[in-house]
Amino acid sequence: MGTLTRGDVEHVAHLARLGLTDEELTRLEGQLNHILDQYAILARLDTDAIPPTAQTIELENILRDDVARPSLTVEEALANAPARDGDHVVVPAIIGGEHASERGGDQGSERGGDQWSDQG
Secondary structure: OOOOOHHHHHHHHHHOOOOOOHHHHHHHHHHHHHHHHHHHHHHOOOOOOOOOOOOOOOOOOOOOOOOOOOOOOHHHHHOOOOOEEOOEEOOOOOOOOOOHHHHOOOHHHHHOHHHHOOOO
């Protein structure tokens, strides 16, 4: 009952940018037609009495409870930061332009000037 031709498989492989050998195309043609045959069998089943289902198994939260506990101090968290301004890590601006300094995008200048400037 398979309905895909070798040409169909070649076309789909081309659209997916897959470089398949003749052997792979032949094998995939058979496999895809087998999948379509199996779907045709399932499509004949009477499912009118079965309610639509989004999940086939019950959803259960397997994560631990969110409980506050001791964490790093600010000094520990910033110990390896290459540059900082008070309690904040200084990073280079990733969106440059004439208004970068208005958004705080020039803070990288503390790390050596032009190495953080917009090169684009």
